[in-house]
Amino acid sequence: MIYSTYRLIILSGLIATLLLHSCSPGQQSDLTEQDPLPSWNEGHSRTSIINFVQDVTNEESPDFIAVSDRIAVFDNDGNLWSEKPLYFQLFFAMDRVKELAPQHPEWEAEQPFKAVLENDMSELIKQGEHGLLKIVMSTHAGNTTEEFEGIVKNWLSIARHPRFDRPYTDLVYQPMLELIMYLQDNNFKTFIVSGGGIEFMRPWVEQVYNIPRDQVVGSSIKTEFLIEEGEPVIRRLPEIDFIDDKEGKPVGINRFIGRKPVFCSGNSDGDLAMMQWTASGEGKRFMLYLHHTDSAREWAYDRDSSVGRLDKGLDEAEAKGWTVINMKEDWKFVYPFELNEQ
Amino acid sequence: MIYSTYRLIILSGLIATLLLHSCSPGQQSDLTEQDPLPSWNEGHSRTSIINFVQDVTNEESPDFIAVSDRIAVFDNDGNLWSEKPLYFQLFFAMDRVKELAPQHPEWEAEQPFKAVLENDMSELIKQGEHGLLKIVMSTHAGNTTEEFEGIVKNWLSIARHPRFDRPYTDLVYQPMLELIMYLQDNNFKTFIVSGGGIEFMRPWVEQVYNIPRDQVVGSSIKTEFLIEEGEPVIRRLPEIDFIDDKEGKPVGINRFIGRKPVFCSGNSDGDLAMMQWTASGEGKRFMLYLHHTDSAREWAYDRDSSVGRLDKGLDEAEAKGWTVINMKEDWKFVYPFELNEQ
Numbered sequence: 001m002i003y004s005t006y007r008l009i010i011l012s013g014l015i016a017t018l019l020l021h022s023c024s025p026g027q028q029s030d031l032t033e034q035d036p037l038p039s040w041n042e043g044h045s046r047t048s049i050i051n052f053v054q055d056v057t058n059e060e061s062p063d064f065i066a067v068s069d070r071i072a073v074f075d076n077d078g079n080l081w082s083e084k085p086l087y088f089q090l091f092f093a094m095d096r097v098k099e100l101a102p103q104h105p106e107w108e109a110e111q112p113f114k115a116v117l118e119n120d121m122s123e124l125i126k127q128g129e130h131g132l133l134k135i136v137m138s139t140h141a142g143n144t145t146e147e148f149e150g151i152v153k154n155w156l157s158i159a160r161h162p163r164f165d166r167p168y169t170d171l172v173y174q175p176m177l178e179l180i181m182y183l184q185d186n187n188f189k190t191f192i193v194s195g196g197g198i199e200f201m202r203p204w205v206e207q208v209y210n211i212p213r214d215q216v217v218g219s220s221i222k223t224e225f226l227i228e229e230g231e232p233v234i235r236r237l238p239e240i241d242f243i244d245d246k247e248g249k250p251v252g253i254n255r256f257i258g259r260k261p262v263f264c265s266g267n268s269d270g271d272l273a274m275m276q277w278t279a280s281g282e283g284k285r286f287m288l289y290l291h292h293t294d295s296a297r298e299w300a301y302d303r304d305s306s307v308g309r310l311d312k313g314l315d316e317a318e319a320k321g322w323t324v325i326n327m328k329e330d331w332k333f334v335y336p337f338e339l340n341e342q
Numbered sequence: 343m344i345y346s347t348y349r350l351i352i353l354s355g356l357i358a359t360l361l362l363h364s365c366s367p368g369q370q371s372d373l374t375e376q377d378p379l380p381s382w383n384e385g386h387s388r389t390s391i392i393n394f395v396q397d398v399t400n401e402e403s404p405d406f407i408a409v410s411d412r413i414a415v416f417d418n419d420g421n422l423w424s425e426k427p428l429y430f431q432l433f434f435a436m437d438r439v440k441e442l443a444p445q446h447p448e449w450e451a452e453q454p455f456k457a458v459l460e461n462d463m464s465e466l467i468k469q470g471e472h473g474l475l476k477i478v479m480s481t482h483a484g485n486t487t488e489e490f491e492g493i494v495k496n497w498l499s500i501a502r503h504p505r506f507d508r509p510y511t512d513l514v515y516q517p518m519l520e521l522i523m524y525l526q527d528n529n530f531k532t533f534i535v536s537g538g539g540i541e542f543m544r545p546w547v548e549q550v551y552n553i554p555r556d557q558v559v560g561s562s563i564k565t566e567f568l569i570e571e572g573e574p575v576i577r578r579l580p581e582i583d584f585i586d587d588k589e590g591k592p593v594g595i596n597r598f599i600g601r602k603p604v605f606c607s608g609n610s611d612g613d614l615a616m617m618q619w620t621a622s623g624e625g626k627r628f629m630l631y632l633h634h635t636d637s638a639r640e641w642a643y644d645r646d647s648s649v650g651r652l653d654k655g656l657d658e659a660e661a662k663g664w665t666v667i668n669m670k671e672d673w674k675f676v677y678p679f680e681l682n683e684q
Contacts, residue, residue, distance in 0.1 A: 191556075214531070214533075214598060223596060232615075232622045234592060258555035273574075276574045280573060
């Protein structure tokens with residue numbers, strides 16, 4: 001049911017796109033060919049994706065990949081949805097700090113909570129990774145998995161992104177939704193492999209990306225199974241279990257998927273290790289970096305950004321001939337809502 | 343490809359079964375109805391499984407379960423294949439000790455290795471869990487994930503079970519293969535949730551059970567991503583990451599699957615927590631215990647067994663009306679090779 005809703009949304013986007021451009025002969029031919037990537041402009045990125053998929057799914061090709069080996073992994077933050085001005089999960093954590101503050105009067109004088117309560121972003125960033133971890137532990141643990149899921153869903157239904165004044169889940173990338181569906185239609189099994197929290201993603205990825213909950217690899221805290229008042233619960237503990245970032249990504253892929261991917265999509269240096277891991281397999285592979293170059297529709301950043309830095313990854317992509325999406329040039333639309341605004 | 347081979351094997355088993363019994367009118371009617379569980383005798387277990395599946399997949403039923411919620415979990419040792427006289431992974435570990443012994447002359451005087459090298463089972467069992475852990479750490483770590491997979495595959499191709507003198511993977515249960523396929527045909531997503539090592543299971547479960555590698559939850563040791571001589575590898579470290587047993591099973595289910603199962607199949611007290619977790623969900627659920635009652639064709643054991651003890655689980659199953667398979671009564675065949683021997 002979720003899947004059909006999802007297909008309907010994607011499909012209506014596709015139809016809208018085709019109708020919008022129906023006077024252009026190029027789009028006319030797309031219509032007859034059932035263009036799988038209607039929000040992608042003609043160019044190297046689009047062509048190389050389609051060539052790869054057509055090649056490895058062709059049984060006659062020397063590059064043919066068996067269905068069971070068609071594993072595709074996608075980073076999430078900055079790759080399937082935006083990550084500016086901060087990772088969206090941090091906005092969630094900050095809102096949680098404000099909500100829980102009445103029960104923690106000590107936070108008014110204690111960093112990093114003080115910075116959050118005073119909306120002092122520069123101080124918060126100064127608190128670094130250790131500060132962020134402290135916030136996550138204080139806001140993501142203590143409750144049961146069911147309670148936490150309810151909190152995430154509720155937050156997503158009311159929170160608004162500061163720049164776009166829209167739900168955060170509106171800020172997913174239309175071209176990436178099409179890419180996921182295109183790969184799924186060609187019998188790729190699609191996984192998210194994110195530094196974000198697994199249990200922060202699971203409540204919404206199924207509906208938004210059509211990726212099942214069990215195909216989400218991410219960071220996690222420890223949990224514990226208990227019988228409380230006769231009812232079995234899983235309680236979230238304030239202790240890191242696994243950080244699924246950088247060298248952790250191939251480790252997470254190995255643990256959860258157990259097979260080397262043949263398609264890897266990411267946008268930052270945090271994705272470089274899983275790109276290298278994917279590239280190291282035998283046979284044809286596809287490594288895809290998203291380069292944020294569009295300050296008008298989204299954001300432009302790379303080597304100097306603290307969130308989503310793309311520096312070594314850009315060099316390695318150039319050196320090894322991996323495909324780099326130029327967001328500004330390659331994407332007709334960034335967000336699904338642009339389709340309705342035209 | 344693997345999937346079709348698998349279906350062919352199951353199907354040929356099914357046809358053989360039907361042909362064998364073609365003089366019985368009961369079996370004749372099975373043929374016209376395309377019996378999904380031909381190796382199961384008529385009785386409460388078989389009936390309750392079929393009633394459950396028919397009920398929850400019927401859109402008109404108040405018990406209907408959406409496809410995305412059809413999560414089925416199966417313990418492995420003693421539930422999908424035998425576990426006697428010892429967990430098969432321990433035979434693997436013991437063979438590894440013998441293979442690695444020339445590089446470890448100190449093992450000749452050091453327990454638990456000494457017991458293994460001297461085939462002294464009673465001493466080995468005395469060494470307890472700590473001893474077993476020591477053996478696993480010494481034999482399952484140090485190599486890369488690719489090397490380990492090769493070692494497991496090679497062992498499975500040459501090792502023979504002491505009682506049956508057959509490859510260990512011959513000792514899977516034909517009725518359970520049919521049950522897995524029946525659930526898959528009804529759009530259940532089937533997972534293994536085992537105390538055994540994930541990376542010990544992954545090399546063969548796909549072919550043997552038709553369960554993809556990423557649908558295997560199990561115990562694991564830590565791993566590390568490294569670039570060695572320019573090549574990315576994942577190296578296995580001699581450090582426990584996670585024990586997927588007892589209360590660990592619902593924790594593993596939550597971590598890997600992220601959704602409460604609606605169908606849970608196990609055979610020991612080690613599966614009780616995941617039974618309770620499954621049972622605690624809203625809507626219709628199915629909890630299935632396999633009781634080993636067949637000393638002639640397999641083994642008979644329950645409350646007093648050190649391997650695969652079923653004691654509290656049996657009490658709780660009786661108290662709560664969970665389905666308990668009586669292997670001797672309920673199964674026409676235990677192992678697939680019996681089909682060819684008749």
